[in-house]
């Protein structure tokens with residue numbers, strides 16, 4: 442079974458304080474709108490410190506831990522109208538750039554914007570914010586293409602047609618930007634999967650858990666790539682991670698591998714992880730041009746994994762990707778205290794989720810099944 446609930450455990454032991462988690466890529470995060478702000482706050486709670494939130498109302502910010510906040514001058518919210526969110530951010534782009542500069546400082550490798558698609562503030566302001574984040578990267582003399590990415594959630598089934606309409610328009614625009622190399626990565630998270638997974642929890646708890654898992658999964662690879670010691674058997678290094686982050690649409694998952702003693706069992710577990718663990722259904726894995734598979738286990742548990750089972754795991758992953766000569770598979774094997782045998786998989790360079798887009802158009806009441 443695939444699990445992405447990394448609630449109570451962090452895969453690799455880490456120190457905390459101001460990005461003092463040892464990470465491979467210095468990540469700055471801006472949360473847009475309420476849901477986006479909550480996801481950014483989950484990064485703050487993990488120990489990331491270059492984190493800020495932007496909204497049209499300070500009401501949505503009161504429950505957050507992150508102290509870096511910018512409230513746009515809109516009369517009390519965007520009222521689920523993305524045009525309002527877009528215009529507000531455009532009108533205040535200088536102020537938002539100053540806010541990013543103050544919050545991030547000069548040492549950023551990658552900016553991630555987080556947004557829950559469907560409302561007005563986040564969904565509209567994400568587009569000007571992409572440009573503003575690129576301006577910020579230029580201002581610190583960094584490459585500005587493919588160093589600004591977006592984590593976006595898609596609405597759950599019960600949302601209204603208007604919410605689906607807002608979300609699908611923005612999703613198509615984001616996919617086009619990813620395709621054009623303007624943003625990378627684009628990480629898509631299906632809120633329906635969140636509801637299915639945490640549906641029993643109260644509404645507040647469910648979002649909190651989901652947001653924590655989104656941030657934690659993203660962070661795990663950043664920490665794994667920063668491991669550089671005798672615990673590393675096969676490296677997955679900072680350059681590997683940077684290259685994956687620059688490969689467009691990205692999905693990831695994690696599975697505890699219970700049965701690792703035979704090559705067939707481990708290959709099957711990896712295939713299941715990739716199919717079910719990707720955060721949005723309908724992503725075409727066979728078009729993926731870049732992937733990372735990192736096997737993590739305690740020393741004792743790793744002893745139980747035969748070399749041919751390992752080869753088989755990476756082989757299974759490799760065969761799922763685009764067979765072309767440009768396709769890269771980064772592999773890592775890392776020892777981490779008290780970890781069951783766990784495979785982390787990250788796949789990028791994916792095509793747009795066409796099936797999901799078509800479903801969303803139906804939910805928006807635009808086309809009929």
Ligand SMILES: Nc1nc2c(ncn2[C@@H]2O[C@H](COP(=O)(O)OP(=O)(O)OP(=O)(O)O)[C@@H](O)[C@H]2O)c(=O)[nH]1
Nearest residue numbers: 474475476479519520521557559560561562563648
């Ligand atoms: N994953 C996740 N989704 C959320 C969270 N909060 C809200 N959502 C979803 O995000 C969608 C957009 O809502 P908001 O984020 O409140 O919208 P907004 O950007 O603040 O826009 P306005 O409220 O219209 O100004 C909704 O359909 C919610 O279901 C959250 O913390 N996590």
Ligand SMILES: [Mg+2]
Nearest residue numbers: 475501560562
């Ligand atoms: Mg809101």
